[in-house]
Amino acid sequence: MASELEGVRVLVVGASGFLGGRLVERLVLEHGARVRVLVRRVMGAASLARLPIEVLVGDVLDPAVVEAAADGCAVIFNCAKGKGGDPVLRRAVEVDGVQSLVRAAARNSARLVQVSTVAVYDLHRDGVVDETSPEAPAGDPYADAKLEGERAALKLGAQLGVPVVVLQPTVIYGPNAGVHGTEIIEELTTGRVVLVNGGTGICNAVYVDDVVTALQLAATADQVFGERFLVTGPEHPTWAEFFASFEGMLGLQRTVALTEEQAIALWRRSQRRPWLLPEALRAAVQDRALRSRLVGTREGALARTVVRRLRDQQLVPLPARQARHGDSAATEQAELELQAPRPWLARYLASKPMVTSDKARELLGYEPAFDLEHGMALTEQWARWVGLLP
Numbered sequence: 001m002a003s004e005l006e007g008v009r010v011l012v013v014g015a016s017g018f019l020g021g022r023l024v025e026r027l028v029l030e031h032g033a034r035v036r037v038l039v040r041r042v043m044g045a046a047s048l049a050r051l052p053i054e055v056l057v058g059d060v061l062d063p064a065v066v067e068a069a070a071d072g073c074a075v076i077f078n079c080a081k082g083k084g085g086d087p088v089l090r091r092a093v094e095v096d097g098v099q100s101l102v103r104a105a106a107r108n109s110a111r112l113v114q115v116s117t118v119a120v121y122d123l124h125r126d127g128v129v130d131e132t133s134p135e136a137p138a139g140d141p142y143a144d145a146k147l148e149g150e151r152a153a154l155k156l157g158a159q160l161g162v163p164v165v166v167l168q169p170t171v172i173y174g175p176n177a178g179v180h181g182t183e184i185i186e187e188l189t190t191g192r193v194v195l196v197n198g199g200t201g202i203c204n205a206v207y208v209d210d211v212v213t214a215l216q217l218a219a220t221a222d223q224v225f226g227e228r229f230l231v232t233g234p235e236h237p238t239w240a241e242f243f244a245s246f247e248g249m250l251g252l253q254r255t256v257a258l259t260e261e262q263a264i265a266l267w268r269r270s271q272r273r274p275w276l277l278p279e280a281l282r283a284a285v286q287d288r289a290l291r292s293r294l295v296g297t298r299e300g301a302l303a304r305t306v307v308r309r310l311r312d313q314q315l316v317p318l319p320a321r322q323a324r325h326g327d328s329a330a331t332e333q334a335e336l337e338l339q340a341p342r343p344w345l346a347r348y349l350a351s352k353p354m355v356t357s358d359k360a361r362e363l364l365g366y367e368p369a370f371d372l373e374h375g376m377a378l379t380e381q382w383a384r385w386v387g388l389l390p
Helices: 018-029 042-048 063-070 087-107 141-160 178-190 208-218 239-250 260-270 276-286 288-295 298-314 318-325 328-335 343-350 358-364 372-385
Strands: 009-013 034-039 054-057 075-078 111-115 127-129 164-169 171-173 192-196 205-207 227-231 255-258 353-355
Touching: 009 018, 009 063, 018 034, 018 042, 018 208, 034 042, 034 063, 042 054, 054 063, 063 087, 075 087, 087 111, 087 141, 111 141, 111 208, 141 164, 164 208, 171 178, 171 208, 171 372, 178 192, 178 239, 178 372, 192 239, 192 260, 192 343, 205 208, 205 372, 208 227, 208 358, 227 358, 239 255, 239 372, 255 260, 260 343
Parallel strands: 009 034, 009 075, 034 054, 075 111, 111 164, 127 353, 164 227, 171 205, 192 255
Antiparallel strands: none
């Protein structure tokens, strides 16, 4: 596989993100590819500046920018994801941007590897999920946009003769992960987290390097054009096992088992009389751009320092704190905010869909190499190195 990409000019869109960034690293360091990245802001490529890559700054929604970025490329990896609070803009990135990439690929006789998500399937169900499973019911803006983007890429690709391959990763975790990494650590250090039905729902976790391997296989495999591939890990851990891995890193227990009905009731009670500060914090957590702006203020920097100091105190393992303070640690644990999942999320966390990558194994030669224990060990090393853990 390495020889097929060595010296090949490739474009990675969304390289400033978790998955795209790791893809760039491995394309350069392992495969010797000539990598060009398209980022919206030059600082988005700061972590990749150590690598011999070409950086273009521009918006995937600008066809002229996309055309320039794709010039001379044999493979285009689209890892871009619509962000922010505007669903119209997010959809534009997922759909209009994809169509611009397909057209640019056609003009360069390039292959397009489109990153989608397992969320395009109906996951509020039990049993095996594969590429023939029912699609997600309409109503979730993220899943709706991703599914529309898939369809647009495959349809336009077929019309223009562009070899398009769609990958649908499950729950991606690993070093630099946001939603299923840094944010979980932050949730566990500042509050308590609900395990719906005791966390017996199926997580379908996949380590980031396994997804990158699947991307590279999709860029070189033959006879896979127009296909969709689910990409997951070698096992089906539960949410309890997934969160326990992070609790083990932190040396504390912050999860609380509730039934699905109890979790939904808790969320509804929490919505009756919202306070300004919690609402502002919740909005900041959900909107990465807003969070970055708030943290960049003087007050935000001060608050971050205070939270970090409080977190360092909280990260002392529970038995040690009890030895020093008697029952005060247990009391403090009970007083921490119990973060209620939204009803749709509670239903999702309670379900037991077992995603299979059999099609990717058969047609791409994909074999996941990282089980949960191995992947979480590497994640812990990274989290400790960057200061997220004591």
